Amino acid sequence: MSLQPAGMGSSLTKSVAGRTSTRTTQSGPERWVDDHGDILYRYALERVRKPEVAQDLVQDTFLAAVKSYDRFAGQSSVRSWLCGILKHKICDYYRKLGRETSFTDLEFLQDECAEKFVPEGYWVHMTGPKEWRPEADEVMHRNEFWQTMRDCLSKLPERIAAVFMMREMEEVESKEICKTLSISESNLWVMLHRARMALRECLATNWFENPEVKH
Amino acid sequence: MVQEHRNWLQLRIVLLICRFTPTCPEVVRILSEGMERKLSLGMRIKLRIHFLMCSFCERYMKQLKYIREVSSKFPEKIGDVSEAKLPDDAKERMKSALRA
DSSP: OTTSOHHHHHHHHHHHHHHHHHHHHHHHHHHHHHHHHHHHHHHHHHHHOOHHHHHHHHHHHHHHHHHTGGGOOSSSOHHHHHHHHHHHHHHHHHHHHHHOOOHHHHHHHHOOOGGGBOTTSSBOTTTSOOOOOOOHHHHTTOHHHHHHHHHHHHHSOHHHHHHHIIIIISOOOHHHHHHHHTOOHHHHHHHHHHHHHHHHHHHIIIIITOTTSOO | OOOTTSOHHHHHHHHHHHHHSOOHHHHHHHHHHHTTSOOOHHHHHHHHHHHHHOHHHHHHHHHHHHHHHHHTTHHHHHHHHOOOOOOHHHHHHHHHHHHO
């Protein structure tokens, strides 16, 4: 071995190294699809709703992951690393959505819930908020509750739900959301206010004040 | 909110509070804003006074906080609720895209 010209040895090592790295990058990412695909897809689907869009986002995530694999230092698990990339892809998608305000959004934002208040500006007695028995700890273990939450979220217009989820579920600061979506703070406040109002109403009707739900 | 069974003095007090605090639709808007930034001291006092005569708005505030609390748990819970799976053809498409 020591008699071999130096160049040959190094080229040999290089090609072996090249081959191993090709093998890992090819089988690795393809395994990601089976190992993490469903989880990523669920995550995306909850946030963007349309299956085709969610699938595209997951695929983009895998492709971006392959490109930046060198930078993945393994400090976190592959799954949370992929989730991180997916979050960015979803934000990009929201940003694109942000440019188009649809008619339903406007209608939703302008809905003052007038039927909840009397003209003088107070709650209508019969339909004002009733006491919830918020057994927060108990409710969190009930899958039916999360199902209700999900159904209520799906009734919000897409962009409004997106903003609400970013703020309350991903716990992104409002300034950050404004920057990401290039919207003004007051615009964000209106969207959040309407989302909270509609969600509160929906949770009240379908869970907290629903006689069919056994609390 | 102005109820019939209140006596004269109580009614005057309620009407006075009404004049100096925002109306309920205003209050619920402000309560939501208050979850994004700290409200001024004056406004916080007005809200407290408003709650004295309006338990609906006070409940509304509690419920907004409650929604915030449970929402933060949603991302970890959603995996248990959702049964969505990537369709096989989508998986194949992704694998071949990754191979390319």
